[in-house]
Amino acid sequence: MLxxxxxxxxxxxxxxxxxxxxxxxxxxCLWKFTALEWLSHLNNKFIINVPIHSQAIIFKSWFYNQNPxxxxxxxxxxxxxxxxxxxxxxxxxxxxLDIYFSKQQLxxxxxxxxxxxxxxxxxxxxxxxxxxxxxxxYWIINNKYGFENALTPDQIFSFYxxxxxxxxxxxxKFSITEFDYDTILPENCSHVVFNLVFKDEDFIDDDSxxxxxxxxxxxxxxxxxxxxxIEKIKPYYFEFGNTKNFSxxxxxxxxxxxxxxxxxxxxxxxxxxxxxxxxxxxxxxDGTYKHSKLVYKPINPTKKQYDFxxxxx
Amino acid sequence: xxxxxxxxxxxxxxxxxxxxYRLEKKIIRAVKRNFDMISAIASIVDRVExxxxxxxxxxxxxxxxxxxxxxxxxxSEQLLSLEMASKLHDIGMLMVMNDxxxxxxxxxxxxxxxxxxxxxLAENYLKQELGLTDEIPSIIRWHHERWDGFGYPDSLxxxxxxxxxxxxxxxxxxSAMRSQRNYRRKQYKTNEEIxxxxxxxxxxxxxxxxxxxxxxxxxxEE
Numbered sequence: 001m002l003x004x005x006x007x008x009x010x011x012x013x014x015x016x017x018x019x020x021x022x023x024x025x026x027x028x029c030l031w032k033f034t035a036l037e038w039l040s041h042l043n044n045k046f047i048i049n050v051p052i053h054s055q056a057i058i059f060k061s062w063f064y065n066q067n068p069x070x071x072x073x074x075x076x077x078x079x080x081x082x083x084x085x086x087x088x089x090x091x092x093x094x095x096x097l098d099i100y101f102s103k104q105q106l107x108x109x110x111x112x113x114x115x116x117x118x119x120x121x122x123x124x125x126x127x128x129x130x131x132x133x134x135x136x137x138y139w140i141i142n143n144k145y146g147f148e149n150a151l152t153p154d155q156i157f158s159f160y161x162x163x164x165x166x167x168x169x170x171x172x173k174f175s176i177t178e179f180d181y182d183t184i185l186p187e188n189c190s191h192v193v194f195n196l197v198f199k200d201e202d203f204i205d206d207d208s209x210x211x212x213x214x215x216x217x218x219x220x221x222x223x224x225x226x227x228x229x230i231e232k233i234k235p236y237y238f239e240f241g242n243t244k245n246f247s248x249x250x251x252x253x254x255x256x257x258x259x260x261x262x263x264x265x266x267x268x269x270x271x272x273x274x275x276x277x278x279x280x281x282x283x284x285x286d287g288t289y290k291h292s293k294l295v296y297k298p299i300n301p302t303k304k305q306y307d308f309x310x311x312x313x
Numbered sequence: 314x315x316x317x318x319x320x321x322x323x324x325x326x327x328x329x330x331x332x333x334y335r336l337e338k339k340i341i342r343a344v345k346r347n348f349d350m351i352s353a354i355a356s357i358v359d360r361v362e363x364x365x366x367x368x369x370x371x372x373x374x375x376x377x378x379x380x381x382x383x384x385x386x387x388x389s390e391q392l393l394s395l396e397m398a399s400k401l402h403d404i405g406m407l408m409v410m411n412d413x414x415x416x417x418x419x420x421x422x423x424x425x426x427x428x429x430x431x432x433x434l435a436e437n438y439l440k441q442e443l444g445l446t447d448e449i450p451s452i453i454r455w456h457h458e459r460w461d462g463f464g465y466p467d468s469l470x471x472x473x474x475x476x477x478x479x480x481x482x483x484x485x486x487x488s489a490m491r492s493q494r495n496y497r498r499k500q501y502k503t504n505e506e507i508x509x510x511x512x513x514x515x516x517x518x519x520x521x522x523x524x525x526x527x528x529x530x531x532x533x534e535e
Binding site for chain 1: 388390391426433437440446447448450451460461462463465466467468469470471472473475477512513515516517521522524525
């Protein structure tokens with residue numbers, strides 16, 4: 001699990017580096033769009049690579065500046081109240097009944113998926129789909145904890161539509177790419193940021209990620225959905241004692257003035273991180289950067305939970 | 314010879330016990346003094362924020378009650394951190410413009426952004442004083458995060474938000490609901506109204522598990 005803290009990263013960079021007047025950032029692998037909220041208020045440029053397609057849609061709809069914002073008329077047209085009951089047997093997502101969703105919720109998911117097919121403009125369609133993701137997330141959690149949903153499906157859809165509008169009030173310029181690990185290229189940038197994912201780590205902590213991925217693909221097999229997602233992220237795994245990614249780091253930092261590695265540690269002592277993560281990275285980037293600095297903050301010291309940033313400049 | 318040895322040993326032990334007792338009393342007095350001082354500072358923050366009551370004290374009481382029903386209950390260290398963080402959770406407000414805090418209207422645009430940095434200001438200043446090993450600044454940093462990932466400053470989602478911050482978020486909201494606030498039209502007068510609001514925000518603003526715990530505590534109060 002990674003707890004990415006954009007403002008802390010900014011502070012760390014500003015404490016150590018004289019910032020250029022027009023900073024630009026490169027994130028070679030990111031999969032949670034909310035991580036960018038803070039940075040989106042800065043007058044900076046961002047190149048974000050999102051290898052998971054279902055999440056890239058969300059990134060694009062929330063951050064990509066060229067994307068039009070769906071007006072309320074579009075929303076009304078595609079977010080109607082379902083009055084007639086729909087036969088659950090004809091619902092392609094019926095396997096999720098009473099596991100993740102109620103009958104009514106599944107009817108809406110089927111309707112929204114079909115409705116999205118009628119939206120011609122791809123950008124508008126992506127926006128529509130990303131709001132459905134939020135609604136699914138809300139339903140999955142409430143059903144898990146046995147809460148009655150206080151809002152009707154169309155109301156919760158409208159609620160997230162408004163949230164979406166708030167989120168889009170940003171100053172930054174984003175460009176979103178969907179390169180795989182092997183095809184991604186280094187960028188001329190002020191900062192390159194690596195969010196470290198560890199092997200065997202539960203890097204995605206909620207089911208909505210997999211359910212949404214499957215829903216988008218039109219199937220219900222979550223094992224398959226997980227497999228597709230993990231295949232995309234697996235090459236980025238950091239393994240202690242394994243240097244397989246080091247050439248990737250070296251390549252990605254070629255054109256970057258500084259590099260940051262961010263990770264959330266659990267149960268491993270600071271000294272072990274220093275020995276098996278910090279030192280090897282310092283060795284490999286020794287020729288690229290003159291300085292490095294490790295900063296950390298305690299989250300729950302009794303359980304050895306710390307967040308880290310390793311900055312090279 | 315042997316008897317006098319034991320007598321001396323007993324005397325030494327008695328003297329050490331006495332010294333320990335006096336030292337412990339001194340420490341307890343010093344700790345209490347520090348606690349009182351922190352409560353006094355928290356009370357000043359409450360007034361700056363425009364609360365007509367001891368908001369921080371109420372938040373602390375609610376937070377500790379919730380925490381006692383979670384996995385944190387057995388860790389006195391974590392409970393102490395939560396207590397301190399609850400008392401000082403809004404200390405960053407002292408560094409935010411007064412006009413923003415006392416605004417009678419909903420804030421928009423840059424004003425919202427400026428308001429949001431109060432958690433970061435608090436974290437930064439406390440971090441400098443408390444050192445790198447203390448978790449209290451982090452707890453404060455995330456007390457405005459939301460379970461659905463639309464909070465601030467880091468838009469963390471679900472269990473990415475540390476448990477103490479999730480508890481503090483609920484406690485802070487309950488205390489705020491019970492207060493007269495300039496920017497809010499609706500006032501929550503009864504526990505029943507608060508429970509309805511908590512249920513509606515489960516999975517959105519708050520951790521659903523903690524909402525269940527809080528509801529059972531509020532129902533017992535009635």
